[in-house]
Amino acid sequence: MGYRDVAKVGLGGPVGSGKTALVQRLVPRLDDAGYDVGVIANDIMTQEDADRLRDSFADRLPTDLVAGVETGACPHTGIREDPSMNLAKIDEFTERHPELDVVLIESGGDNLAATFNPELADYFMFVISVAEGDDIPRKRGPGVTQADLLVVNKTDLAPHVDVDLDVLRDDAETVRGDDPTVFTNCKAEEGVGEVVDSIERSILFA
Amino acid sequence: MTSSAALLTAMRLSDSMLPVGTYTASYGVEQYLNEDEIETADELGELLGGYLRGVIGPAETVALGHAHRSAAAGDLDGVLAADERLGAATLPAEFRDSSTKAGRKLLELLAETDGDPVDDGGGGAAAGDGGGGAATGDGGGAVDGVNGDPAAGDGADPLARAAVDGTVAEFAAACEAGRADGHYPVVLGVVCQRAGLSSREAALANAYGSVSGLLAAAQRLGRFGHTAIQSQLSALFPVIESVSDRYHDAELDAMCSFAPLADVMGMSHERADRRLFMS
Amino acid sequence: MSAADDPADDPVVPPAFREYGDQPLPQSPAFGHGKNGIADLVLGREGDNPTRLLSDLVKVPYHLTGTLDSDPAPGLTTVCLQEPTGGVAQGDRHSLSVEARSGARAHVTTQSATKVHSMKANYAHLDATLVAESGAYLEYVPGPTIVNEDARCLQTTTVEMAPDASVVVGDIFVPDGLTDHEPFGFEHYHSRLEASVDDDLVCADAVDLRPAERDPRDPATVGDYAVVGTLYAFAPTAADVDALADALHDRLADHEVAAGASLLKDDAGVTVRVLGDRSTDVTAAVEAAWDETREALLGVGAPLEGRGR
Numbered sequence: 066m067g068y069r070d071v072a073k074v075g076l077g078g079p080v081g082s083g084k085t086a087l088v089q090r091l092v093p094r095l096d097d098a099g100y101d102v103g104v105i106a107n108d109i110m111t112q113e114d115a116d117r118l119r120d121s122f123a124d125r126l127p128t129d130l131v132a133g134v135e136t137g138a139c140p141h142t143g144i145r146e147d148p149s150m151n152l153a154k155i156d157e158f159t160e161r162h163p164e165l166d167v168v169l170i171e172s173g174g175d176n177l178a179a180t181f182n183p184e185l186a187d188y189f190m191f192v193i194s195v196a197e198g199d200d201i202p203r204k205r206g207p208g209v210t211q212a213d214l215l216v217v218n219k220t221d222l223a224p225h226v227d228v229d230l231d232v233l234r235d236d237a238e239t240v241r242g243d244d245p246t247v248f249t250n251c252k253a254e255e256g257v258g259e260v261v262d263s264i265e266r267s268i269l270f271a
Numbered sequence: 272m273t274s275s276a277a278l279l280t281a282m283r284l285s286d287s288m289l290p291v292g293t294y295t296a297s298y299g300v301e302q303y304l305n306e307d308e309i310e311t312a313d314e315l316g317e318l319l320g321g322y323l324r325g326v327i328g329p330a331e332t333v334a335l336g337h338a339h340r341s342a343a344a345g346d347l348d349g350v351l352a353a354d355e356r357l358g359a360a361t362l363p364a365e366f367r368d369s370s371t372k373a374g375r376k377l378l379e380l381l382a383e384t385d386g387d388p389v390d391d392g393g394g395g396a397a398a399g400d401g402g403g404g405a406a407t408g409d410g411g412g413a414v415d416g417v418n419g420d421p422a423a424g425d426g427a428d429p430l431a432r433a434a435v436d437g438t439v440a441e442f443a444a445a446c447e448a449g450r451a452d453g454h455y456p457v458v459l460g461v462v463c464q465r466a467g468l469s470s471r472e473a474a475l476a477n478a479y480g481s482v483s484g485l486l487a488a489a490q491r492l493g494r495f496g497h498t499a500i501q502s503q504l505s506a507l508f509p510v511i512e513s514v515s516d517r518y519h520d521a522e523l524d525a526m527c528s529f530a531p532l533a534d535v536m537g538m539s540h541e542r543a544d545r546r547l548f549m550s
Numbered sequence: 551m552s553a554a555d556d557p558a559d560d561p562v563v564p565p566a567f568r569e570y571g572d573q574p575l576p577q578s579p580a581f582g583h584g585k586n587g588i589a590d591l592v593l594g595r596e597g598d599n600p601t602r603l604l605s606d607l608v609k610v611p612y613h614l615t616g617t618l619d620s621d622p623a624p625g626l627t628t629v630c631l632q633e634p635t636g637g638v639a640q641g642d643r644h645s646l647s648v649e650a651r652s653g654a655r656a657h658v659t660t661q662s663a664t665k666v667h668s669m670k671a672n673y674a675h676l677d678a679t680l681v682a683e684s685g686a687y688l689e690y691v692p693g694p695t696i697v698n699e700d701a702r703c704l705q706t707t708t709v710e711m712a713p714d715a716s717v718v719v720g721d722i723f724v725p726d727g728l729t730d731h732e733p734f735g736f737e738h739y740h741s742r743l744e745a746s747v748d749d750d751l752v753c754a755d756a757v758d759l760r761p762a763e764r765d766p767r768d769p770a771t772v773g774d775y776a777v778v779g780t781l782y783a784f785a786p787t788a789a790d791v792d793a794l795a796d797a798l799h800d801r802l803a804d805h806e807v808a809a810g811a812s813l814l815k816d817d818a819g820v821t822v823r824v825l826g827d828r829s830t831d832v833t834a835a836v837e838a839a840w841d842e843t844r845e846a847l848l849g850v851g852a853p854l855e856g857r858g859r
Binding site: 149 | 288290291292293294295296297372375380488491492493542543544545546548549
């Protein structure tokens with residue numbers, strides 16, 4: 066057993082876009098669907114972060130399937146140029162839990178150019194939030210254009226930050242072609258089911 | 272003379288783009304900066320000079336040299352002894368973890384990228400001979416031995432097949448089976464021997480890689496300018512050279528490791544409230 | 551000197567010290583009367599009875615008056631080695647061997663600090679071999695080793711233990727000059743501790759210092775500190791070494807020292823490194839670590855108040 070034997074889902078995106086909140090919504094749903102799930106968060110910086118992460122899955126996952134990976138102040142290196150330490154962590158997971166089905170790998174908050182190494186993530190989703198402005202897709206950052214799934218989070222904030230969701234939707238379609246985009250409001254669990262469906266369809270049923 | 276291909280391999284192995292997780296290790300440097308023990312670039316240089324003279328030279332280079340000689344003699348037990356002793360000499364657990372993670376990743380990487388036998392007729396026979404040929408040569412002779420191998424001449428990747436050949440593969444299997452830890456300098460010693468680099472050259476590659484990695488780590492922690500970092504790097508070259516000269520052919524039993532303050536920093540880092548690095 | 555005693559044949563003696571060993575001593579030869587101290591101790595224990603000294607071979611300058619059974623830990627006996635000569639001189643070879651048989655519990659210490667005097671020729675060798683059989687608990691926490699100006703000191707410690715034994719070793723190194731108390735005035739200090747659990751090497755902590763060649767006062771080595779202490783707690787099958795490491799780290803947080811604790815290779819126990827300005831601070835920290843270790847391994851703290859150095 067090793068990292069090649071499990072499905073690996075990468076979640077990238079800018080700081081504050083809601084990657085952690087999305088992971089916290091995805092885990093219970095995947096768990097309920099019968100999958101054995103592990104979680105890796107890159108760039109957990111403080112002990113408090115690490116404790117909070119572990120606590121947040123305490124009723125769902127064994128504590129040794131929730132881990133932080135420090136990336137030496139290089140979040141993009143950890144998921145793109147040199148994913149070896151993430152892969153090593155997944156190997157640790159599979160050694161202890163050969164039944165593992167899927168690992169969610171949350172990147173440290175980064176810029177729009179961050180992409181996942183295809184040898185690290187079988188499925189790469191890029192998470193942005195409406196609060197960052199409706200011009201994000203138009204910038205055509207590699208994260209937005211190359212992700213298997215674009216997640217536009219915090220839709221509930223759109224009226225407050227003067228963002229038109231239709232503009233976002235049209236721009237995403239323009240820059241991503243046929244690749245899917247999902248709108249979510251993690252707080253209200255809106256759209257999360259669609260994300261789970263996409264993951265299942267793309268890599269877990271395959 | 273080192274062949275061009277061997278030199279290219281040395282550069283490849285000491286390049287920061289080698290994907291073995293080096294960027295996640297600071298070997299205590301992060302803690303020195305967090306505790307304001309290191310503030311100026313000169314102090315950083317003194318710290319790394321101390322690492323070189325207290326750890327990288329008398330511990331890592333000694334292990335690397337012994338692993339290199341053992342690989343040349345096809346002596347897996349010698350490689351395992353170097354690996355065991357380096358682990359026993361490294362007191363902070365995080366330092367051992369960073370070293371073994373990188374070492375194992377290098378073994379895995381080479382098995383993946385350089386493991387497939389090249390289908391060039393004579394190459395198969397040469398690979399078969401590789402272990403035996405090296406076993407009869409002494410440490411220095413290994414360079415000529417590999418250069419004499421037609422499949423490893425200029426233009427060919429001297430690491431081709433190295434990862435599935437003899438001692439490298441046996442060592443990787445021993446790590447996989449839990450009989451060895453796979454410390455990076457030991458892996459590097461074995462791999463460099465197979466690639467036709469001398470143990471002194473391997474020692475230089477290891478020391479350079481360590482120093483540049485730690486300087487880069489310090490820079491990413493945000494207090495030093497790029498020219499200050501490069502000045503320290505070049506100022507440390509004579510130290511890199513002298514510890515490589517002094518320790519690459521030392522007996523394994525003579526291994527020492529003395530950096531108690533760095534040990535304390537590494538041990539404190541394990542429990543640090545805030546951390547960007549694994550060590 | 552017989553050929554069998556020749557340190558040139560002893561693999562534990564590094565080449566530089568073999569060369570020092572060839573230098574003649576002006577007054578009396580190395581291994582002469584009183585220079586070749588030996589203490590061979592064997593300790594055993596029947597069931598829950600106190601641990602007893604089964605045999606002892608002791609040669610001057612070592613002196614042993616008997617054992618003390620005042621330790622709070624059940625069945626644990628204390629062996630205090632005395633050394634009336636007041637220090638270690640050039641050409642001295644001291645060799646201590648302690649064997650704790652199955653189930654024995656013993657604490658071995660020295661009456662005072664070991665002063666390694668200034669030298670003009672040859673060297674001093676302090677050797678200790680600690681063997682702990684199945685279920686044994688053995689402590690060796692001697693006083694600090696004070697290495698004076700121009701001294702050459704070789705200190706070798708070997709631990710051989712069964713996986714279910716425990717061995718605790720304390721080491722305090724004081725590089726102190728006699729005249730102006732400028733540290734690191736000695737010529738050569740080489741110390742090596744090697745510990746094996748069955749045949750697996752779990753610790754090989756070795757230092758080779760020649761301050762004239764390289765000043766160890768850089769930020770990696772000792773920085774501005776003057777005294778280095780280490781506590782090695784070998785306990786390969788102890789229940790929770792992680793917790794012990796954390797407890798040791800926390801325990802030393804309030805001391806006037808820089809200190810850290812970490813798991814040994816193969817999780818065979820914990821090492822604690824301590825640096826301080828003064829010998830008393832480092833000694834207090836190492837003894838606190840010893841106390842904490844005892845508490846974890848035996849459920850009883852160390853008799854610290856009786857140490858009175």
